[in-house]
Amino acid sequence: MPKLVALSRERHAGQRWKRYDSYAFAGASALVDVVAAELPKAVLSLPLAFVRQGDAFTLNAVLGLAPGRNLCVTREGRWVGGGYVPAALRGYPFRLAHVEGDQLVLCIDEDSGLLTEGEEGEALFDEAGEPAAAITKVLEFLQQVEANRQVTVRACAALAEAGLIVPWAIKLQGEEGEREIEGLFRVDEAALNQLDAETLGGLRASGALSMAYCQLLSMQHLHRLGQLAKAHAQRDEAAAKQARAMLDQPEEEGFEFDWDALTR
Numbered sequence: 001m002p003k004l005v006a007l008s009r010e011r012h013a014g015q016r017w018k019r020y021d022s023y024a025f026a027g028a029s030a031l032v033d034v035v036a037a038e039l040p041k042a043v044l045s046l047p048l049a050f051v052r053q054g055d056a057f058t059l060n061a062v063l064g065l066a067p068g069r070n071l072c073v074t075r076e077g078r079w080v081g082g083g084y085v086p087a088a089l090r091g092y093p094f095r096l097a098h099v100e101g102d103q104l105v106l107c108i109d110e111d112s113g114l115l116t117e118g119e120e121g122e123a124l125f126d127e128a129g130e131p132a133a134a135i136t137k138v139l140e141f142l143q144q145v146e147a148n149r150q151v152t153v154r155a156c157a158a159l160a161e162a163g164l165i166v167p168w169a170i171k172l173q174g175e176e177g178e179r180e181i182e183g184l185f186r187v188d189e190a191a192l193n194q195l196d197a198e199t200l201g202g203l204r205a206s207g208a209l210s211m212a213y214c215q216l217l218s219m220q221h222l223h224r225l226g227q228l229a230k231a232h233a234q235r236d237e238a239a240a241k242q243a244r245a246m247l248d249q250p251e252e253e254g255f256e257f258d259w260d261a262l263t264r
Contacts, residue, residue, distance in 0.1 A: 004095060006099065007135070013124070013125055016123055018116060018122070020092050020114060022076075023089065025109075027069075027073045028070060030065070031062060032063055033059065034059055034060060034152075035149050038086065039211060039214040042084050045221065046061040046062065046218060047224075047225065048061055049186060057159075059211065062184065063081060065170075071232060093112035093114045094107065094139075094142065106138070106139050158202065158203055159212060165186070166185060166188045167185055
């Protein structure tokens with residue numbers, strides 16, 4: 001679990017930070033929320049699904065087929081999920097968090113390993129004690145994402161109110177037989193095509209109609225997750241064989257898997 005702490009001069013003035021060079025921090029994130037502004041790019045690479053949160057729905061990028069396993073990240077921390085990385089991951093190790101009601105503050109994950117005490121990395125605060133330029137840019141990016149989240153919430157609500165969000169039945173065939181993935185929802189295309197002009201106009205005005213089409217279009221990428229799951233299994237099996245072989249032949253070269261072949 002991340003240790004999110006509000007960024008402050010009192011606590012962090014003498015520290016610096018490094019930019020992440022690995023996506024290992026996202027290795028357990030099978031689902032990552034996305035906002036409407038991301039859809040034009042996200043739809044080109046990732047399957048998108050709705051997830052129920054209480055009485056509402058959120059829009060998510062589906063990055064794995066089982067809880068706690070992100071198939072778009074290799075065990076070495078490399079991103080193999082295509083050409084787009086969700087904004088929720090690109091702000092790491094920073095995040096906006098709610099404190100004292102609806103107030104949002106910039107927080108940093110102190111367990112990220114990206115905070116330093118010495119001269120390595122970038123300054124968090126300038127000589128005047130104000131947030132450094134890089135931190136200001138991070139904050140602006142996260143604020144833009146958060147502002148668009150409200151647009152996304154309203155669009156999801158409009159789709160739900162129109163009766164367009166239904167369970168997404170996904171069945172996978174594995175070595176142990178068929179299993180079903182539960183908890184994901186999709187747009188009901190048949191119901192969408194039957195809507196009257198007035199309802200369609202309302203959905204268009206709220207941005208929900210374009211969201212619906214993007215979600216439907218993104219479903220074609222689900223097969224890539226199946227390919228990645230198989231590639232991870234093959235890679236792990238080959239690496240295990242290599243490790244066993246190295247017990248007898250310690251000079252043999254390590255196993256390399258061609259992840260790029262899956263994203264071409």
